[in-house]
Amino acid sequence: MTVREDAMDRRVVNDDAAGAVIIEATRMVTDRVVHLTLRRADGERLPDWTPGSHIDLVLADGTTRQYSLLGDPRDAYHYEIAVLREPGGRGGSRFVHDVLKAGDAVDVGGPRNNFRLAPSPRYRFIAGGIGITPMLPMLRAAAEMGAEWELLYLGRSLTSMPFADDLRDEHGERVRVHTSENGRLDVAAWIGAFDPGVKVYTCGPVSLIDAVVEATAAWRPGWSRVERFEASDLGDAARTTAFEVEVDGTGRSITVEPGVAVATALREAGFDLLTSCSRGVCGTCETDVVGGDPDHRDAILDDAERAAGNCFFPCVSRSKSDRLVIAL
Structure with missing residues (x-):
């Protein structure tokens, strides 16, 4: 496993992939949430993961969806996820509920962690609905660390x-x-005032995330961390004109036209770039920035990481400068 940690010690990326897995068991935990237990098709160990990680579930209908791991990281042979049926969604959850059954094989990417649990003597966890899933292994980890x-x-x-x-x-x-x-x-009242001995972790719908972000806006960076189901509405891009993306070390630059994703332009130019959600929430396409000023439009980076400007997510993010230099 290759692990990379940034200066904020926040994002951990696992470059290994679980590959083909078998659905070992399914059970309904509410009338709209199904719990799946997965194991490797070859019976071998699954890639290691840490609390806050998610996997990509690659479905036979061609869709890829991200789901938080909720089991025990010490179980090297099983992954557990829970999937909420979303009638108004893009179809992935309906496929999981209506088609997948015990014994079926699916492909899995990851795991990846954009929501890493940082050490703290005390935590306040906030979950909305299916946002409880990444919290379950976090609670276990907090207890094992002796934290309140x-x-x-x-x-x-x-x-x-x-x-x-x-x-x-x-x-x-x-x-x-x-x-x-x-x-x-x-x-906001439940969270309380800033306390350097307390970290807050939140996962849930946009309304909940927005309320927590507003309540903790003046806090020290990194003391309140959120995981979103979808990217925020950031309004219009910083620029409405084309810009150049140079791939460091190749001597090649491509023009990214308005309305065209950087990831799309890179692939059309022949560069190999893995994407998954295409919405700036999963972290699959994280790319290093070595020059220029990225226009961050993802739901992953915090304010300090955006200000650093040393990475971006080309499925949604763009450039404020005329030229952006990236490393693939």
């Missing part, structure tokens, strides 16, 4: 919230479950 932690788990109704009963039964008052049936909860 609390979990706020939000959802529409108790019956729609996977693992809610198990969490309350196992952890008691450390877990606060709040449903919208009981009114709106003041997330």
Whole structure:
């Protein structure tokens, strides 16, 4: 396994791939959430992972979707994920629910970690709906580190919230479950004021992420970390004209026209670039920037990492400068 950590010690990328896996078991944990247990088709060990990691599930209908790993990282032979059926989605969750069954084979990419758990004496975890999945291994890791932690788990109704009963039964008052049936909860009040001994981790829908980002906007960078299901609406790109992308060490530059993704332009020019979500949320296409000023349009980097300008995600991000120099 090749692991790269940036200066913020935040993003970890695993360049190994799990490859072909078999669905060992499935079970419904709510009427809209299915839990899948996966193992390698050849019976060998799966690539290692850390809390916060996700995998790419490559489906037979040609779609690729990202799902957080929720099992035990010490289990080298199984991955566990949970998939929410989204009737208004792009079809991936419907395929998982309606087509996949125990014994079927699927391809898996990753794991990758854009949501790494940093050491801290205390944590506050916030999950909205299916955003509970990356939190489950984080809770275990926090407990193993001897850290104090609390979990706020939000959802529409108790019956729609996977693992809610198990969490309350196992952890008691450390877990606060709040449903919208009981009114709106003041997330900022639950988080409280900045405390250098507390880190906050949040995963869930846009409204929840936005509330947490607003509540912690003045905090020290890295003390509040979020994982989004989708990229934020960043409005128009920084420039409306074409720009050049030079691939370092090749002597080649390509022109990226308005409305064309950098990743698309690179592939059309013959460069090999792996992408997955094409929405700036999975981290698959992370690319080093060695010159120029990238226009970050992803949902992965924090403000400090954006300011550093030494990487970007060409599936969605662009360039503010006339020329961007990247390393593939």
